[in-house]
Structures are given as C-alpha cells and as structure tokens.
Amino acid sequence: MPAERPAPAVPLRETGVAQMMTSTKVDKHPTAFTATGLPILQVALNVKQMTARLAPLLQPIADSAPPAVAYARLLAYKQGNRGTIRYEVTGLDPNIPAEPDGRPGAATVLGKLYPQAAQAQRVDAILRGLWGEAFAGRPDLGVPRPLGCVPELSMLVYLPVSGEPLDEVLAAGDPGTARQAVEAAAAWLATLHQARLLLDRRFQLAGELLNLQAWAALVAKAWPDQAATAARLASDLQVTAAGLDLDGTSPMHKDFHYKHVLVGGGVRVIDFDEVRLGAPAYDAAHFCVHLRLLATRTLGDPDGLRAHEAEFLTAYAAGGGELAAGPFSWFAAYTCLKIAKQLCTTRGVRPRPDGDEQHRQVGAMLTQGQAYRDAIT
DSSP states (O other), X not given: OOOOOOOOOOOOOHHHHHHHOBTTTGGXXXXXXXXXXXXXXXXXXXXXXXXXXXXXXXXGGBOSSOOEEEEEEEEEEETTTEEEEEEEEESBOTTSOXXXXXXXTEEEEEEEEOSSHHHHHHHHHHHHHIIIIITTTOTTEEOOEEEEEEGGGTXXXXXXXXXXXXXXXXXXXXXXXXXXXXXXXXXXHHHHHTOOXXXXXXXXXXHHHXXXXXXXXXXXXXXXXXXXXXXXXXXXXXXXXXXXXXXXXXXXXXXXXXXXEXXXXXXXXXXXXXXXXXXXXXXXXXXXXXXXXXXXXXXXXXXXXXXXXXXXXXXXXXXXXXXXXXXXXHHXXXXXXXXXXXXXXXXXXXXXXXXXXXXXXXXXXXXXXXXXXXXXX
C-alpha cells in the first residue's frame, strides 16, 4: 500500500502568534519567527537592541534617566504582513500614561511594522500633520502622537491613545454618554475633512468600480442564494456612479468605524494606513453603515441604532461638514456590498461570524445596500 500522505501542518492562528511572542518568551518558540513571515521580530522584540534603536525617537519625551525598553509584546499580527508591538519604556516623562497591566514606572510606546519602510514613513507624515496641526487646537479630539520611524525595521513608532471603542460605549446603555460620543466622533470627522494635508494618494473611483464585481462574486461563492442580489447591487452601483460627483479633494480616513473611534475624555481615532484625498461622503457613509452592522449583530435589527446615525449626521453638519444625498447613498450601498464581501472572507470588523450567523449578516447587509441604492439620485 502506498504510504499515507502526511496531514498538512495547521497554520498558526494570528491570535496564537501574538500570545506567544513577547520579549520573555521568544527563546521558547524559536520556530514561530519563521511561521510569522516577520523574521524582523527577532530584533523588534529584543529589549536591548530596541533600547538602542528607539533612543533617538524617545529623547524628546525622556525624563532625567535615559529611556530603556523594559518589556516588549506582540499585540497584533497579520501573517506575512504587519504586526504591532507594545513596548514598556522606563525613563520617559511621567505624564505619559502606562497600560493598566504595565510595569511600575514604565510608559507605553507602540511600534507598528509594515512590509516596507516607505509605508511607515508615509503614516508618520500623516500623523504629524494631524497631531501637530489639524487637531492641535482640539484637546477633546485627537490622534496618536507620532515619534518617528525605524526605517531598517519598517516600523512606525508612536504613543497610543486611550479610551473605550465606541461600540462598547454604545453597549453600556447610557443615552447621554452615547450621544456625546457619537457627536464627538462626528466633530472629529468634520475636522479631518476640513484639514489641509499634503497626501500622495487619491481615491480612485475606477478601481473601486472594478472591485464591485469581484466582491459580488465572492459573496456568490460563499452563499449562492445571495448571488443575484449581490450581482444586481454591484451592477447598479457601476451604472449610477457615472451620474454622481464622487471625486473630492478632502482628506479621508477610508476606514472610519466604531472600532477605530476611542472614547475617553473626548474622542481619539486610530489606524491611518488608508488615508488619502477623496470624497467626505465616503467616511460618513462608511461609519453609518457600520452602525447598521453593529445593530444587526447586537440588536438583531439594522435600524436599531438609527437614532445615533441621525445624531452623527447632525453633528457632522454642525461641525462644518457637507454631505450631498446622492454620494452619501452611493457610498453607503457600496459599503454594504463591501461588508458583505468581508463577512464571506472572514475579514473586516471583529467578531467574524461563520455558518448561519454569517449568512444572516450577509443578507442583512445586502438588503441595506438595496435600500441605499434605491435612494441614489
């Protein structure tokens, strides 16, 4: 009898990799570096080497003693792509906060690894424009403070922002607090859209129109009973795009949703990898549709957070933001199809459902997309 083919190795889960990769455990898992596709972690998690590499960036926020990395832990990991490392650093300004579970006397600094140094440098430049200019006069609104880059590691270094994700604030059930948080998120977005930033990327509608058919095909592959709805939505979006002014020159976040909005003493927003020039309606629609996803998941009704959508849009306008109805509805329908695709490919905002629950959420998003499509003028 022929020998049995050995079972394929089970790939390490992203969360499992992150749990094992710390400065105190790296020697216990030597093969994990190869599995991650990020061999640079051998340097990035070495406290002695990182003390030397981070010293020039930490000097502006140092206290009397030279800064030193006391501990490092991989917080997040995407296979062969990116990782985020938490450093606990001593010798920094005592006003810089530490994590609740951090070491006494150590402040928290984050390092984000990118495939290429240019990507880290690009986000550093964006954060410098936002932190030092656009939000400099808004203590209630902000972004992480950039500290610079370590080019040889393709690493962006910055001070984290604290707060609860917006969805947790909404789940707490205090109407007044929830409304204030949603309105502050709107004020943050209006401030971004009115900022003057020099950006090297621009929203490309032509590329997004090509994506629509691919997204519909991925939905059809996962759930054939949703194929016709997804295909019709993709086709209608391609047709109606020609009649709308979807180009723009405002800075846009391009991934603005409740998990990227942190609430606490105001609002801070994170994750600036996709920032570019484009249409403000994109971000506003993206945010509101994700509220519908959240309501679908937590309340079983996509309309369950509609009051917060209204609060958000009213506050956005009060902050100087301008939204045309047609582009908003188009981008909302577009986002519904995008989320449906993400659900089918286990991407997007966590938690990521499977089985019947995935099917339910995909159907709900496509139904919402149809409603938005019908509102396009």
